[in-house]
Structures are given as structure tokens and as C-alpha cells.
Amino acid sequence: MKDVVVLSGGVGGARFTRALRDAAAGQGMRIRVIVNTADDMWMAGLRICPDLDSVTYTLAGVNDEQRGWGRIGETERVSAELHAWGIGWPWFTLGDLDLGMHIARTSLLRDGVPLSEAVARLTSRWDLGAELMPMTDDEVETHVVTGEGTMHFQEWWTRHRAKLPALGFDIRGAAEAVPAPGVVEAVLEADAVLFAPSNPVVSIGPILSVPGIREALASTSAPVVGVSPIIGGSVVRGMADACLTAVGTATDAAAVARRYGARSDGGVLDGWLVDLVDAHEVGELATRGITARAVPLWMTEAEAAQRLARDALALAGSL
Amino acid sequence: MKDVVVLSGGVGGARFTRALRDAAAGQGMRIRVIVNTADDMWMAGLRICPDLDSVTYTLAGVNDEQRGWGRIGETERVSAELHAWGIGWPWFTLGDLDLGMHIARTSLLRDGVPLSEAVARLTSRWDLGAELMPMTDDEVETHVVTGEGTMHFQEWWTRHRAKLPALGFDIRGAAEAVPAPGVVEAVLEADAVLFAPSNPVVSIGPILSVPGIREALASTSAPVVGVSPIIGGSVVRGMADACLTAVGTATDAAAVARRYGARSDGGVLDGWLVDLVDAHEVGELATRGITARAVPLWMTEAEAAQRLARDALALAGSL
Numbered sequence: 001m002k003d004v005v006v007l008s009g010g011v012g013g014a015r016f017t018r019a020l021r022d023a024a025a026g027q028g029m030r031i032r033v034i035v036n037t038a039d040d041m042w043m044a045g046l047r048i049c050p051d052l053d054s055v056t057y058t059l060a061g062v063n064d065e066q067r068g069w070g071r072i073g074e075t076e077r078v079s080a081e082l083h084a085w086g087i088g089w090p091w092f093t094l095g096d097l098d099l100g101m102h103i104a105r106t107s108l109l110r111d112g113v114p115l116s117e118a119v120a121r122l123t124s125r126w127d128l129g130a131e132l133m134p135m136t137d138d139e140v141e142t143h144v145v146t147g148e149g150t151m152h153f154q155e156w157w158t159r160h161r162a163k164l165p166a167l168g169f170d171i172r173g174a175a176e177a178v179p180a181p182g183v184v185e186a187v188l189e190a191d192a193v194l195f196a197p198s199n200p201v202v203s204i205g206p207i208l209s210v211p212g213i214r215e216a217l218a219s220t221s222a223p224v225v226g227v228s229p230i231i232g233g234s235v236v237r238g239m240a241d242a243c244l245t246a247v248g249t250a251t252d253a254a255a256v257a258r259r260y261g262a263r264s265d266g267g268v269l270d271g272w273l274v275d276l277v278d279a280h281e282v283g284e285l286a287t288r289g290i291t292a293r294a295v296p297l298w299m300t301e302a303e304a305a306q307r308l309a310r311d312a313l314a315l316a317g318s319l
Numbered sequence: 320m321k322d323v324v325v326l327s328g329g330v331g332g333a334r335f336t337r338a339l340r341d342a343a344a345g346q347g348m349r350i351r352v353i354v355n356t357a358d359d360m361w362m363a364g365l366r367i368c369p370d371l372d373s374v375t376y377t378l379a380g381v382n383d384e385q386r387g388w389g390r391i392g393e394t395e396r397v398s399a400e401l402h403a404w405g406i407g408w409p410w411f412t413l414g415d416l417d418l419g420m421h422i423a424r425t426s427l428l429r430d431g432v433p434l435s436e437a438v439a440r441l442t443s444r445w446d447l448g449a450e451l452m453p454m455t456d457d458e459v460e461t462h463v464v465t466g467e468g469t470m471h472f473q474e475w476w477t478r479h480r481a482k483l484p485a486l487g488f489d490i491r492g493a494a495e496a497v498p499a500p501g502v503v504e505a506v507l508e509a510d511a512v513l514f515a516p517s518n519p520v521v522s523i524g525p526i527l528s529v530p531g532i533r534e535a536l537a538s539t540s541a542p543v544v545g546v547s548p549i550i551g552g553s554v555v556r557g558m559a560d561a562c563l564t565a566v567g568t569a570t571d572a573a574a575v576a577r578r579y580g581a582r583s584d585g586g587v588l589d590g591w592l593v594d595l596v597d598a599h600e601v602g603e604l605a606t607r608g609i610t611a612r613a614v615p616l617w618m619t620e621a622e623a624a625q626r627l628a629r630d631a632l633a634l635a636g637s638l
Contacts, residue, residue, distance in 0.1 A: 045426035078397060081419020084444055087426050096415055100400020103422075107364035107406050125403055 001313050005190040005222075006033045006130075009203025010051040011068055012229060012237055012299075013196035014058035019305030020194070020312075021059065021129040031130040032186045034213070036198070037115070038135075038142040038171055038206035041154050044088035046102040047109055050154075051203065052119060052134060053101055060126035062097075068237075071097040091159040116180040133186065135207045138177040142202055143170040153202060162239035166246035169201060174209040179216075187216035192316035195226035195269070197236060197297065200256050201243035208268060217268045223319035224263060225271035225312050228253035231297050232277040254281035254292075262289030271315040273297065273308070291319060320632050324509040324541075325352045325449075328522025329370040330387055331548060331556055331618075332515035333377035338624030339513070339631075340378065340448040350449035351505045353532070355517070356434070357454075357461040357490055357525035360473050363407035365421040366428055369473075370522065371438060371453060372420055379445035381416075387556075390416040410478040435499040452505065454526045457496040461521055462489040463565075472521060481558035485565035488520060493528040498535075506535035511635035514545035514588075516555060516616065519575050520562035527587060536587045542638035543582060544590035544631050547572035550616050551596040573600035573611075581608030590634045592616065592627070610638060 001024075006017050017033050024031070036051045050069075057063035057071055064072045074095035082088045094102065101122065108118040114137040123132050142153035145168040153169075156162060187193055198204050204226075208214045217224055230253045235241050241251040249259045253274040261267020265288070272292040274281055279294035286292065293315050299305035320343075325336050336352050343350070352374060359368045369388075376382035376390055383391045393414035401407045413421065420441065427437040433456040442451055461472035464487040472488075475481060506512055517523050523545075527533045536543055549572045554560050560570040568578045572593040580586020584607070591611040593600055598613035605611065612634050618624035 044422050045429045046422065075394075075396060077394060077415045078419045078422065081416055082423055085419075085423045085441060087423040096396045097400055099418070099422075100397045100404075103363050103365065103397065103418075104401055104404045104406040110364045122404060 001029060001191045001317065003030045003189060003191045004032075004313070005186045005193045006031065006196055007193070007198070007204055007207050008033050008051070008055055008196040009036045009198030010039070010054040011058070013051070013198040013203065014055040014063070015299050015305060016196040016227065016309065017055060017130060018058050019299060019302070020309040022302065023306035023309040023313075025129075032182075032190075033130050033132050034135055034183055034186065034207055035132055036135060036203045036206050038140045038174070038202065039153055039157075040139070041141060041152055043092060044082055044094075046094075046099075046106045048094075048102055049105065049115075049134070052132060053098065055132055056101075056123050056126075056128065059128035059130055062126075070095050074098065089155070089159070092154065114180075116182070133183050134180050135183060135213065136177040136210050137180050138173055140171060140173040140177050140206060140210070142206060143172055144168075145170060157239070162242040166242060168246060169205075169243070171206050171209050174206060175211065177210045179210050179212045184212050184216045187213065187220050187222070190220060190222040192313065193217065193220060193222050193224045194312050194316065195224070195260075197227040197229040199229060199238060199240045199243055200249075200259060201240065201247055214268060218263060223270045223316040224268055225273065225316045225319070226257065226260060226269050227273045227308065227312055228256060228275065228278070228297060230256055231275040236297070252281075253278040254285055257285055257290050257292065258288060264289040270319045273312055273315060291315070320348060320510045320636065322349045322508060322510045323351075323632070324505045324512045325350065325515055326512070326517070326523055326526050327352050327370070327374055327515040328355045328517030329358070329373040330377070332370070332517040332522065333374040333382070334618050334624060335515040335546065335628065336374060336449060337377050338618060338621070339628040341621065342625035342628040342632075344448075351501075351509075352449050352451050353454055353502055353505065353526055354451055355454060355522045355525050357459045357493070357521065358472055359458070360460060360471055362411060363401055363413075365413075365418075365425045367413075367421055368424065368434075368453070371451060372417065374451055375420075375442050375445075375447065378447040378449055381445075389414050393417065408474070408478070411473065433499075435501070452502050453499050454502060454532065455496040455529050456499050457492055459490060459492040459496050459525060459529070461525060462491055463487075464489060476558070481561040485561060487565060488524075488562070490525050490528050493525060494530065496529045498529055498531045503531050503535045506532065506539050506541070509539060509541040511632060512536065512539065512541050512543045513631050513635065514543070514579075516546040516548040518548060518557060518559045518562055519568075519578060520559065520566055533587060537582060542589045542635040543587055544592065544635045544638070545576065545579060545588050546592045546627065546631055547575060547594065547597070547616060549575055550594040555616070571600075572597040573604055576604055576609050576611065577607060583608040589638045592631055592634060610634070
């Protein structure tokens with residue numbers, strides 16, 4: 001495998017991508033990561049791109065591993081100022097180091113630089129060992145329909161901790177969005193395409209909803225292999241269950257695979273990794289045209305995560 | 320004196336205004352400060368308003384008195400990030416606390432809030448004891464013509480320390496600018512108008528260049544009294560001498576007063592405070608219609624600064 005493309009959301013996808021990079025170290029593998037941007041938002045006049053930043057910080061080794069998000073050694077002096085004025089969302093704190101990224105990115109965007117170019121420029125500061133691509137240069141923002149009104153995904157996710165029952169997701173701007181430069185080419189050129197164990201509804205889902213990306217996945221000669229974000233009927237991290245429930249999909253590894261669908265049947269998956277505890281689902285998925293394999297999915301340590309990445313590559317190689 | 324208006328630049332004007340407020344404490348005096356905005360700039364996508372911030376921080380008591388600018392207890396974590404990416408001007412460092420102001424202001428401006436309203440909202444966080452008004456809500460930016468090209472005032476002032484000989488100043492946007500709401504009214508209603516000992520060319524000059532403000536000064540019934548920023552042929556602070564030289568005015572208290580001109584002769588001044596060392600200039604200025612008085616001008620301590628403010632009010636009261 002010389003050319004691998006990963007579809008990724010935030011923290012989970014970041015960890016999987018880091019593991020892939022480290023597992024393939026020295027093998028000359030080109031890794032391109034198509035990152036969800038539908039969590040992005042304008043706040044306090046700044047463009048915030050949570051998933052791009054999570055992947056960047058994690059690959060750069062400057063992420064806060066314990067907290068799970070943001071930069072290590074972070075402080076919140078600027079945020080305290082903004083809160084004193086009531087500027088921005090009081091429940092969404094921006095770290096000082098993180099603000100450097102937001103200000104730099106916003107500055108470039110305001111100058112007319114496309115997001116993909118801004119990402120290339122800002123990530124060039126570190127040797128990430130992977131190329132990050134936003135799914136699109138256009139503004140796409142997921143809004144969540146709830147009984148208390150429709151709100152930006154971040155408000156639902158961060159402020160309400162996804163506890164307000166979601167009635168649906170409106171991925172605004174997706175239908176008119178164009179894949180960022182290189183995204184479709186990356187999928188078509190790849191030796192393998194991997195779906196990180198990211199949220200199927202609000203992370204991988206928006207990527208697939210950008211016209212052209214699903215079509216590229218359908219027509220690429222590369223095998224497409226996903227890693228289940230669900231283990232034994234529970235989410236590995238985050239609140240994907242609340243998202244799945246809203247779209248009528250069970251919180252279950254096989255159910256998520258069925259939601260993606262087999263490429264042979266108009267879907268986007270060839271292979272699917274489930275955890276050992278979900279091994280009983282492998283047979284049923286085979287009847288639906290998805291080659292599943294049961295392996296340990298918990299990325300508890302670097303070694304386990306890298307083994308998972310190797311398992312994903314192995315499954316892709318076998319297809 | 321129940322209603323006093325001050326025309327102010329940055330640090331010197333801020334100190335004078337603070338002294339005026341403190342000298343008049345308990346007297347029910349309304350103080351409105353018309354602040355120069357021609358030093359303002361866009362940097363890293365943020366709108367920076369150095370003079371407004373200097374006056375705000377000084378009146379709020381959160382300024383760094385020793386360093387002479389910015390916030391006390393300042394850090395530069397965000398700036399270090401921006402510098403790592405080459406975003407912004409490397410010779411212009413933004414403090415973290417200061418960035419809170421820039422982000423908050425820019426956020427409001429991007430939302431369409433006029434600068435004057437943003438200033439009112441942001442300064443309401445503290446009990447300043449004075450109302451700050453930008454000279455205009457329009458973008459005015461001083462550019463400096465030098466032998467090495469024309470550059471933004473901040474580049475000439477901060478990067479080159481005003482050492483590149485200036486051939487002239489282009490106060491861009493001034494001719495089309497409109498005084499901010501309340502500015503003309505404040506001048507017309509005032510019992511006294513005071514020029515802080517700010518730079519006559521690039522601080523007070525731009526305020527006077529906004530159409531309508533000079534006319535208001537000409538027609539107000541209030542006496543207009545200035546404080547010389549020059550003592551014994553030297554600048555009190557900053558590099559006003561480089562600015563005066565560029566416009567053909569000697570670095571001399573009386574020369575600056577002549578530059579402003581007597582109101583009785585189409586200028587903007589009735590009275591002028593010079594330092595004791597410049598007492599010999601009082602007579603000559605009288606022949607030109609400007610009532611000068613020699614008093615100690617050095618604002619070395621709070622007490623001296625407040626005495627100067629009282630001297631300015633006393634001179635105004637005598638006119």
C-alpha cells in the first residue's frame with residue numbers, strides 16, 4: 001500500500017490516522033486525510049475548524065492527550081477576556097494556543113485564501129507525515145433539529161452534550177459544496193480508502209454528502225474499508241449514539257455498516273472492522289456484500305492503535 | 320466646568336485624560352474624549368485601534384504603566400503562534416489580553432456594529448469616568464511617505480522607530496470620513512475643549528482632518544486650550560519631532576501652537592500651555608492671538624499630572 005486515503009472526523013479519526021502513520025513508518029506510504037468540516041463555525045469573528053485542528057494537533061504531537069482535545073499546555077487568558085465582554089459562546093472556550101490557529105486561519109480566509117490552501121500552509125509548520133484536506137473549501141455547517149429549535153451542531157454537542165433529543169441533521173451547504181482540490185483525485189488514485197472510527201452521522205456523513213465524493217468512492221479501484229466506531233452496542237467515544245438514534249440507525253457495529261452499505265449494492269464500503277465482541281455480526285454482513293473482520297478495536301495504547309491500522313490495511317489488501 | 324471634551328492620541332493623551340478625571344473627581348464633570356483612529360490597522364484579520372485601547376486601559380487602570388503601552392500582566396502566547404506561521408507583522412506583537420480586545424472589537428465590526436458602538440460596549444466593562452468616542456466610524460489610516468516608499472504609519476513608527484525620514488503623511492480616508500455620532504455635538508456643547516499633549520501631526524492632526532470637526536471647533540462657544548507636547552525643544556515622549564520635521568514645523572512649543580493657529584485667525588486654539596522652560600514664548604504667542612501660560616508640563620507623577628489638568632481647566636476658564 002503506497003497510497004492510502006483516510007476519511008476522518010475529529011479525535012477518533014486523528015488517533016487512527018496517527019496510528020496508521022506510525023504503523024507505516026519507513027514504508028514510503030503517502031497518507032492523505034479527507035477531514036470533515038461540517039462542525040466548523042464562526043465564533044467571535046473567527047473560523048473554528050474543530051476536526052481539522054484535532055487531526056493537525058494529534059499528528060503534530062502537540063495535542064492534549066489526557067483532555068482529549070486541544071493543545072497541550074493550553075491556557076485560556078484570551079477567552080477570559082472575551083467572556084468578560086460576552087463575546088462568543090460562554091460554553092465554548094478557546095484556548096490561547098488554539099486561538100493562534102483560529103486567528104491565523106481566519107486571517108488567510110479573510111484574505112481570500114481557500115481553506116484547503118490555508119490548511120496546507122498552516123500544517124506545513126510541522127512534519128505531520130500526512131496531508132490534510134478539508135472535504136470542501138465551501139462553508140458547510142451541520143445544524144441539529146430538536147424539539148427546542150434548530151441549532152448549530154456545536155451548540156447541541158458541546159453545550160447540550162447531545163442530550164436534547166435530535167430529530168434530524170441539516171448539513172447546510174453540503175448539497176452546493178464542491179470537494180476541495182485533490183479530494184476526488186485522492187480517492188480515485190488511492191490503493192486503499194479507510195474510514196476512521198469517526199461518527200458516521202456527523203463526521204463521515206457530511207464528507208459523503210459533498211457531491212462528487214460518494215461518486216468517487218463508488219468508482220475508485222481502491223478497496224474501501226471502515227472501522228466501526230461502535231463496540232458491543234456502545235460508542236467508543238463521543239455521543240454518536242444520540243446521532244444514530246436520530247437517523248434511525250441502531251447503535252450497533254453492523255447497523256452502521258449497513259447504513260454505509262456495500263459498494264456492490266450502491267453503498268460505499270467493501271470491508272468493515274468490528275471488535276471481537278461483535279464477531280457474531282461478521283456472517284450477516286457477508287450476506288450483504290460487506291467483508292467484515294473481527295479484531296480488537298480499542299485504541300487504548302499506541303501499540304493497539306497501530307495494530308488496528310495494520311488490520312485495516314490487511315483487510316483492504318485482501319479485497 | 321461641567322462638560323469637558325478632550326482630543327486625544329494614545330499614551331500621552333490617556334495619561335492627561337486620567338489626570339483630568341482624577342483632578343475633577345466628585346465635581347460631576349462629564350468628560351468626553353475624542354480619540355484618534357488614524358493609527359488603526361488591520362493585522363492578522365483583526366482591527367487594531369492602538370489609541371482607543373491606550374486610553375481605555377489607562378482609564379480602566381489595567382494598563383502597563385512601566386512599559387508605557389498595553390495591558391498589565393500581559394503575556395504573548397498567541398502572538399508566538401502567529402509568528403511561527405508568519406501571520407501578521409513580526410515586529411508588532413499582540414499581547415494575549417490585548418488580543419481579547421481586538422477579537423471582541425473585530426467580531427462586533429464584522430457583525431456590522433459601528434466602531435463607536437463597539438467602543439461604547441467594550442468600554443462599559445469598566446467604570447472609566449469618561450466617555451470615549453472614536454473620531455469617526457470610518458476607516459482612516461495614516462500612511463507615511465518615505466524615500467523607501469509609502470507605508471502604514473505603524474510600520475514607520477513601530478518597525479522603523481520613525482528613523483526613516485518622512486517626506487509627508489497621507490491620512491487616507493480622512494477627507495471622506497464622517498465624525499462619529501456625538502463628536503460634533505460634544506464639541507458644540509462643551510464648556511471647554513482641551514487638546515491633550517498628543518502628537519500634533521499624527522494624533523490630533525487626523526482628528527482635525529475629519530470634515531466637520533475643525534468646523535465645530537471653530538464655532539463652539541467653548542474655549543479651546545491645548546497642552547504642548549514639546550518641552551524646551553524636545554518631545555515629551557514618542558517621536559513627534561520626526562513628524563513635525565516632515566511637515567516643516569520646528570520641534571518647539573510655540574511653533575506647534577502656531578501650526579494649530581488662533582481661533583481668532585482661522586485656527587483652532589484659544590489657549591496654550593507651555594512648560595516653564597518655554598515661558599519666553601508666551602509673549603510672542605499673545606501677539607498671534609493665542610493666550611499662552613507657562614506651567615510645569617511634566618506628568619511625572621499623578622499629582623503633577625492632575626495639577627496640569629487643573630491648569631488647563633483654569634486657562635480655559637479664564638478665556
